[in-house]
Amino acid sequence: MEIRKFENIQETLYTDVLPNGLTINVVTKPVWLKCFALFATGYGGADRRFNLGGQWVDTPAGVAHFLEHKMFDTPDGDNALAVLSANGAQPNAFTSNSMTAYYFESTQGFYDNLRTLLSFVSVPYFTPESVEKEQGIIGQEIRMIEDNPGFVVYLNLMKSLYARNPIRDSVAGSIESIAQITDKTLYDCHRIFYNPSNMVLCVAGDVDPERISAMAAEILPKEPGEVPQRDYGEKEGPLPVKTRTEVNMEVSAPQFIFGSKVFQAEKGAPLLRQKLTVNLALRCLMGRSSPFYARLYAQGLLNNDFGYDLDYSGGYGTIMAGGESSDPEKVISELSKEVSAVADKGLDEALFSRIKKAAYGSRLRSLGSFGVLCQNLAEGKFAGYCDLDAFHVLEEITVSEVRDFIANNLAQDKLAMSVVHPLH
Amino acid sequence: MEAIRKKIMPFVELTCLRTDKFKTGCLSVNLLTRLSRENASKNALIPHVLRRGSTGHPDMESISAALDELYGARIEPVVRKKGEVQAVGFFADFADDAFVPGGEQVLEKVTALMGELLLSPNTRGGLFLPAYVDSEREKLLERLRARINDKRSYAVQRLFELMCFSEDYATDRMGTEEEAQSINYQKLTRHYKQLLQCAPIEVFYCGGADPLRVERAVKSALVTLLRGEPDEDIGTDIRINTVEENPRYFTEELSITQGKLSVGFRLGECMYNPNMAAIRVFNAVYGGSVTSKLFMNVREKLSLCYYANSAIDRHKGLMVVSSGIEFDKYDAALSEIFAQLEAVKKGDITDDELAAARKAVATELRSAMDSSGALEDFWLAQNVDGLYYGPEELAALAESITRDEVVEVAKGVECDAVYFLRGLSEEGEKANGD
Structure with a gap:
């Protein structure tokens, strides 16, 4: 077991890799009442085509998410969600394009809850009847998200940016695609993607790292399995497929997201540095203290809902920024002016230096959320870096790196925009 | 982690929770007032207008720049509904001194900035700037109209409006479109001055600082606050029975x-x-x-x-x-x-x-x-x-x-x-x- 002390932020990280390939990250938090555990596989909505014993297999959209729902059924007829809840834990799960994660938070009975978590995620149990029933429940969920303008505006952006990549489709799939899922599909995908070498366990709380490792070694399969090779389709071009996608829905004012794709840096330290650089770039360009945001807010073109995000999945980074505006076209054209100005004249040094301080403070704040901390550690494991290194890497990033990123990745021709307009 | 509660000024109460657990501390200032159809939008608008500019930081860009320098501290308007009590003010969270390179005293600076935003707005002739009021009123209207975007909470809000039609509770924490539309900078300035005089104030701090240090910082930040007669008419009317015999x-x-x-x-x-x-x-x-x-x-x-x-x-x-x-x-x-x-x-x-x-x-x-x-x-x-x-x-x-x-x-x-x-x-x- 490796122990790393991060003096600057007063955190200690215990990392263990079991003989079966499972990575365990534990951040010990004395004095805290709650413990948080997240058990994740590097398998998400985008992992639809993969190599199995030399053969390429295609699966319908929505399997990873469907599997997440069904994993809570246990062979003895219980529902793991209910078992954890009955023991005082607050359990939940999510599926993104690149990850499926099961987690709980509890203030008592941590090791019992951890045992339940490790057991139910590693033992699949599906029947044709239970799969059919779930098709109804997930069908409802799909309908609900299709009514959600925030989801529609996001998915239309992905379809505008990418020509082929599976991240163009909803993680939940469609009513039609999930109808093709059988209990066999689920067993196959569980066997391939839920093997320990493709998984990570992250824990934060007042816990004993040795005891956690011992429990994981006892419960989980002994064989490592292999990390499956995936295919996200032919490489995407640098420009969007379509620059505008607009639809009408029951909303009060236009909702918009614009964005661009980023060619992912090599896994490990370069990828962490790229993520932090992009974050600084977005903060400088359109954060709360940026001239762009202040001006557009004062003009009534943006409000407090405006925000930005960066997501890595399907082999690409996707930059997204959006909110509500009476005139999204004006917003994107004003941003393009800012980008040109940065490309021509560089970034203001004073702005850059205070943005770095603010980014440090934001990261410090995120350590207070065990959920965010564990999720970041899990993402880091799948991407080959340690998220707690971010605090010192952040210090090393230069103003010219950020300027170059802005000029190369956010120029007008790289951007696509999706808008949901009101019906009336 | 014991809560220490103390009256620090006329009807201003400070609740302090001291703990070394968190890397970020938080501080909030809440003005309490009766939730009403007549005034809820004005109350809700006030912290948003105040957040636009103060005497020392005349616009949002300068406020945000000051917050960046304080290691990304945040001071955000908060508008809450606790039964039929409306609580409006600011919520701040900021890095604890122990984790700031150089050991800067962030608490005092954030508290001072919050006090400045609350008590020393950027005004002309003693009145709020019309441009700030107009743009924040439009944003408030947008937020009120945007409630329909989330159908789940919209259906709950509509239920309460219909179910409690004759009770103050029917009013949203942000008030109503009708009231919001009628707000102008003169009306809002008058209302703000009255609110500052009459509203009981709840200040809350949680973090690593000693309560006495917090008290000094808060008193110093609120030193120009002039208090009048407290508004006694604050509380929630609880209806025990249903409005009609059947649903x-x-x-x-x-x-x-x-x-x-x-x-x-x-x-x-x-x-x-x-x-x-x-x-x-x-x-x-x-x-x-x-x-x-x-x-x-x-x-x-x-x-x-x-x-x-x-x-x-x-x-x-x-x-x-x-x-x-x-x-x-x-x-x-x-x-x-x-x-x-x-x-x-x-x-x-x-x-x-x-x-x-x-x-x-x-x-x-x-x-x-x-x-x-x-x-x-x-x-x-x-x-x-x-x-x-x-x-x-x-x-x-x-x-x-x-x-x-x-x-x-x-x-x-x-x-x-x-x-x-x-x-x-x-x-x-x-x-x-x-």
Whole structure:
């Protein structure tokens, strides 16, 4: 077991890799009442085509998410969600394009809850009847998200940016695609993607790292399995497929997201540095203290809902920024002016230096959320870096790196925009 | 982690929680006022206008730059509704001194900036800048109109508007479009001055600093605050009985594919002398947790809906059940929601259900102790109600609640109104025919 002390932020990280390939990250938090555990596989909505014993297999959209729902059924007829809840834990799960994660938070009975978590995620149990029933429940969920303008505006952006990549489709799939899922599909995908070498366990709380490792070694399969090779389709071009996608829905004012794709840096330290650089770039360009945001807010073109995000999945980074505006076209054209100005004249040094301080403070704040901390550690494991290194890497990033990123990745021709307009 | 409460100025109370647990501390200042249809929008608008500029930091860009320098500290307007009390002000969170390179004293600087925003706005001739008021009024209107975007909360809001039509509670925390539209910079400045004089103020701090240091910082930041006569008319009117003998039914239509059902209840007699721990456990048994009767039966066993849960407003003595259903499942879902409540009333609660509900309540309360934001909201609610026990005490009480105590709460609960948001008639029929 490796122990790393991060003096600057007063955190200690215990990392263990079991003989079966499972990575365990534990951040010990004395004095805290709650413990948080997240058990994740590097398998998400985008992992639809993969190599199995030399053969390429295609699966319908929505399997990873469907599997997440069904994993809570246990062979003895219980529902793991209910078992954890009955023991005082607050359990939940999510599926993104690149990850499926099961987690709980509890203030008592941590090791019992951890045992339940490790057991139910590693033992699949599906029947044709239970799969059919779930098709109804997930069908409802799909309908609900299709009514959600925030989801529609996001998915239309992905379809505008990418020509082929599976991240163009909803993680939940469609009513039609999930109808093709059988209990066999689920067993196959569980066997391939839920093997320990493709998984990570992250824990934060007042816990004993040795005891956690011992429990994981006892419960989980002994064989490592292999990390499956995936295919996200032919490489995407640098420009969007379509620059505008607009639809009408029951909303009060236009909702918009614009964005661009980023060619992912090599896994490990370069990828962490790229993520932090992009974050600084977005903060400088359109954060709360940026001239762009202040001006557009004062003009009534943006409000407090405006925000930005960066997501890595399907082999690409996707930059997204959006909110509500009476005139999204004006917003994107004003941003393009800012980008040109940065490309021509560089970034203001004073702005850059205070943005770095603010980014440090934001990261410090995120350590207070065990959920965010564990999720970041899990993402880091799948991407080959340690998220707690971010605090010192952040210090090393230069103003010219950020300027170059802005000029190369956010120029007008790289951007696509999706808008949901009101019906009336 | 004991809460220390102290009156530091005329009707200004400071609640301090000292802990080294967090890397970021939080500080909030809340002006309390009666929630009313006449003034809610003005009150809600004030912190947003103040956040636009002060004498020392005349625009948002300069405020944001100052906050960046304080290691990304945040000072954000907050507008909350606690029963029929509206609380408006600012919430700040910021890096604790121990984690700031160079050991800068962030607390004093953030508190001073918050005081400046609250008390020294950027004005002309003593009046708010019309440009700031106009643009924030438009944003408030946008937020009010945007409530329809989230159909789930919209259906709950519409239920309360209809169910409590003659009570202040019907008013949203942001007020109404009608009132918001009538606001101008002169009217708002007058209202602001009156609010500053009359509103009781609750200040809350949680973090690593000594309470005396916090008190000094807050007093120094509020030194120019002039106090008048306190507004005594603050509190929540609790209605014990339903408005009519039988539930009132409301249906509205929007272009949506999934129906939203909201069912409103009065908690009834338990509100004469509320046992908050029992009320919370009752809610967890009935619909407030994933082991609840609504979750296990309406969602899991009968697959009648995608979600179904209940929530309590303990200030007002209300409960709402919120559910997402296919349009044609309306009758089945509603009768199951009522049937599960009847089961609780009859004491048809298994030992496992009761134990899980107690644990869920205790866990939620104890988890709040690990979040400065959750502690802040908990203590604001306690202070508004004049209750002075902390989350740990309430969690311990919840763990000893008996079946009889849960049934005692349930017995008084009566449905007052049912609201259903469905698709437009022709689309609805099409969806039902699928």
